[in-house]
Amino acid sequence: MDTFFDVLRRQGISRRSFVKFCSLTATSLGLGAGFSARMAHAMETKPRIPVLWLHGLECTCCSESFIRSAHPLAKDVVLSMLSLDYDDTLMAAAGFQAEAILDQTMKEYKGKYIVAVEGNPPLGEDGNYCMVGGRPFVDRLKEVCEDAMAVISWGACASWGCVQAAKPNPTKATPVHEVIRNKPIIKVPGCPPIAEVMTGVVSYILTFDRLPELDRMGRPKMFYSQRIHDKCYRRPHFDAGQFVEAWDDENARKGHCLYKMGCRGPTTYNACSTVRWNGGVSFPIQSGHGCIGCSEPDFWDNGPFYQRLSNIHPFMVEGTADSVGAKVAGGVGVAIAAHAAMSAVRQAQRAAPGSSSSSSKGDSK
Amino acid sequence: MANPSTTLPGVPDATGTEPHREGGGSVYVYQIPIRLWHWATVAAISTLALTGYFIGSPLPSVGGEASDSFLFGYIRSAHFIAGYVLAIGLVARTWWALVGNVHARQIYTVPVRDPKFLDELWWQVRWYSFLASEPRKHVGHNPLARLTMFFLFLQTALFLSVTGLALYSEGEGIESWQYKAFGWVFSLFGSSQRVHTLHHVGMWVMLLFVMTHVYAAIREDIMGRASILSTMISGWRNFRDTRE
Ligand code: HEM
Ligand code: HEM
Ligand code: SF4
Numbered sequence: 304m305d306t307f308f309d310v311l312r313r314q315g316i317s318r319r320s321f322v323k324f325c326s327l328t329a330t331s332l333g334l335g336a337g338f339s340a341r342m343a344h345a346m347e348t349k350p351r352i353p354v355l356w357l358h359g360l361e362c363t364c365c366s367e368s369f370i371r372s373a374h375p376l377a378k379d380v381v382l383s384m385l386s387l388d389y390d391d392t393l394m395a396a397a398g399f400q401a402e403a404i405l406d407q408t409m410k411e412y413k414g415k416y417i418v419a420v421e422g423n424p425p426l427g428e429d430g431n432y433c434m435v436g437g438r439p440f441v442d443r444l445k446e447v448c449e450d451a452m453a454v455i456s457w458g459a460c461a462s463w464g465c466v467q468a469a470k471p472n473p474t475k476a477t478p479v480h481e482v483i484r485n486k487p488i489i490k491v492p493g494c495p496p497i498a499e500v501m502t503g504v505v506s507y508i509l510t511f512d513r514l515p516e517l518d519r520m521g522r523p524k525m526f527y528s529q530r531i532h533d534k535c536y537r538r539p540h541f542d543a544g545q546f547v548e549a550w551d552d553e554n555a556r557k558g559h560c561l562y563k564m565g566c567r568g569p570t571t572y573n574a575c576s577t578v579r580w581n582g583g584v585s586f587p588i589q590s591g592h593g594c595i596g597c598s599e600p601d602f603w604d605n606g607p608f609y610q611r612l613s614n615i616h617p618f619m620v621e622g623t624a625d626s627v628g629a630k631v632a633g634g635v636g637v638a639i640a641a642h643a644a645m646s647a648v649r650q651a652q653r654a655a656p657g658s659s660s661s662s663s664k665g666d667s668k
Numbered sequence: 669m670a671n672p673s674t675t676l677p678g679v680p681d682a683t684g685t686e687p688h689r690e691g692g693g694s695v696y697v698y699q700i701p702i703r704l705w706h707w708a709t710v711a712a713i714s715t716l717a718l719t720g721y722f723i724g725s726p727l728p729s730v731g732g733e734a735s736d737s738f739l740f741g742y743i744r745s746a747h748f749i750a751g752y753v754l755a756i757g758l759v760a761r762t763w764w765a766l767v768g769n770v771h772a773r774q775i776y777t778v779p780v781r782d783p784k785f786l787d788e789l790w791w792q793v794r795w796y797s798f799l800a801s802e803p804r805k806h807v808g809h810n811p812l813a814r815l816t817m818f819f820l821f822l823q824t825a826l827f828l829s830v831t832g833l834a835l836y837s838e839g840e841g842i843e844s845w846q847y848k849a850f851g852w853v854f855s856l857f858g859s860s861q862r863v864h865t866l867h868h869v870g871m872w873v874m875l876l877f878v879m880t881h882v883y884a885a886i887r888e889d890i891m892g893r894a895s896i897l898s899t900m901i902s903g904w905r906n907f908r909d910t911r912e
Contacts (some may be wrong), residue, residue, distance in 0.1 A: 519851050528842050544730040544739030570860035605861040613865045628872030639883045
């Protein structure tokens with residue numbers, strides 16, 4: 304069977320360009336110098352692993368990101384290595400023909416293919432909120448994953464649920480790991496994930512025949528083990544206490560920390576502050592906009608995005624922990640003051656001569 | 669100080685295990701470790717609430733070069749140091765509950781099935797509702813105080829320590845012992861931002877305890893039948909009358 308390299312050669316990719324891709328990917332994976340050779344070797348000798356790319360409830364931003372990977376080869380990774388045996392958005396085939404390919408790959412490579420899921424299945428109304436090929440997506444997802452080697456959850460949708468699962472989640476959109484429980488699942492969250500992170504993860508799996516090391520949330524450690532904030536270049540301003548206070552103030556021009564403008568960098572695990580976007584050109588904070596935490600679970604429900612403290616909704620009111628807490632504490636304060644006033648009256652009565660308090664019924668045990 | 673060995677038979681204290689000593693007499697209730705812990709915790713929580721508030725809503729921006737200032741860094745450091753005082757203090761306090769005197773164990777349990785406790789609890793509620801003209805005598809905490817100390821203080825302090833150490837572990841990195849020990853907090857509550865929010869809500873719950881606690885301590889010291897404030901300083905409970 305074809306190796307990756309064979310496929311790439313057929314696409315007219317030079318060996319030089321191929322080796323460059325291997326070293327770039329090895330570096331972004333945090334692997335040492337020797338690994339790029341290992342990666343090249345693996346890609347040259349191993350039969351390629353078929354990838355079935357399914358789309359559920361989603362916006363296709365993951366695919367859009369993926370095909371914009373910095374290295375020109377990445378698009379070939381998509382179009383040749385993966386392009387997949389099946390990807391309803393990118394493949395040429397359509398209709399019955401497409402579905403036939405899916406069935407064929409599942410049969411031929413039983414237990415050996417990878418399922419990459421973009422989007423998630425809504426479970427409400429028996430899954431009828433998302434139909435693919437005339438059937439609920441959830442059924443098809445379960446079917447295809449049954450004989451898979453592993454599953455990749457692309458993006459915030461597949462990993463956590465994203466906007467369609469935000470409260471009140473009318474369609475009961477559900478992340479993949481809550482539907483598929485018997486397969487190794489690797490989450491690559493983000494809305495969308497960074498292109499280099501996506502190709503890096505795929506290349507790692509293809510090269511080493513195993514999933515990269517995952518953290519406790521099931522994300523690859525090499526890209527998600529640190530927060531944006533841990534490597535943010537504005538961090539010295541954070542520690543100094545220098546914050547942007549309004550979008551158009553002097554501090555914004557000076558590039559101070561965006562914490563007070565609601566930056567979610569301190570609570571977001573992703574590689575944006577190191578790998579950056581669009582071929583390493585920039586990332587939100589570098590462009591003067593706080594992080595919105597798009598790779599975090601429930602980030603839509605932890606808003607507003609431009610406010611440091613998330614809103615909470617106890618007793619049907621909305622506010623931050625501080626505004627709600629201050630109201631409750633104020634109420635308790637008033638109650639204490641009233642109680643103190645009554646106590647003072649009581650104390651004065653007791654002290655008054657002829658007081659009967661010590662012989663009243665309260666005295667009897 | 670009156671003779672501590674003066675006892676009147678037949679009146680068990682709130683824990684139901686020791687004879688009541690009174691007659692204007694005194695009982696040694698809070699041992700030195702308890703008192704030290706109490707005031708260390710007061711200092712820690714005051715620091716934590718103040719710095720915690722400013723972590724959530726920072727002071728106005730500092731001018732000049734970033735290298736000339738470390739204001740937010742110091743505020744956070746103070747929070748973390750006080751946080752460790754609180755957390756380690758809790759562990760030490762729990763150890764003392766095991767080895768200290770009977771009063772050291774009070775805030776760790778609520779004897780909900782003990783009819784005597786319930787009876788005294790009801791009496792205390794009536795006392796605070798101005799329905800009883802006099803409180804009963806308690807060597808240790810009164811039952812209502814014990815309830816709030818167990819539910820409002822102990823649980824909240826535990827919650828804040830656990831979520832606080834979890835948040836701290838994020839700065840230390842996922843290979844740190846703090847993350848290994850407390851990383852589960854993020855799986856439990858979903859996300860780091862959620863844990864921040866809940867930690868912040870915890871502060872307000874703790875403040876509610878402090879408000880009611882300080883008010884009740886001062887009120888009972890004035891209106892009750894025994895010393896309260898001085899007891900947390902000297903350790904001795906001085907009763908003011910000889911009646912039951
Ligand atoms: C009475 C106890 C405590 C109170 C009232 C308190 C209060 C707070 C508050 C209000 C915040 C800001 C939360 C936010 O909106 O982001 C905070 C953050 C934090 N607290 Fe505490 N806290 C307490 C105990 C602790 C403990 C025991 C630790 C453990 C070391 C701790 C560690 C932290 C950390 C690491 C942060 C996040 C700081 C940051 O993101 O820069 N806290 N605390
Ligand atoms: C952060 C604030 C505070 C916290 C968290 C706190 C917590 C506690 C706790 C847990 C106990 C039970 C001690 C035990 O049995 O181990 C206690 C007892 C006591 N606290 Fe506080 N406390 C605070 C502030 C204060 C202040 C400001 C005062 C003084 C006005 C005070 C006066 C007392 C007294 C007198 C007792 C003993 C009550 C008794 O004799 O039954 N506390 N406190
Ligand atoms: S801009 Fe955001 S990520 Fe960067 S230091 Fe400030 S809070 Fe942290």
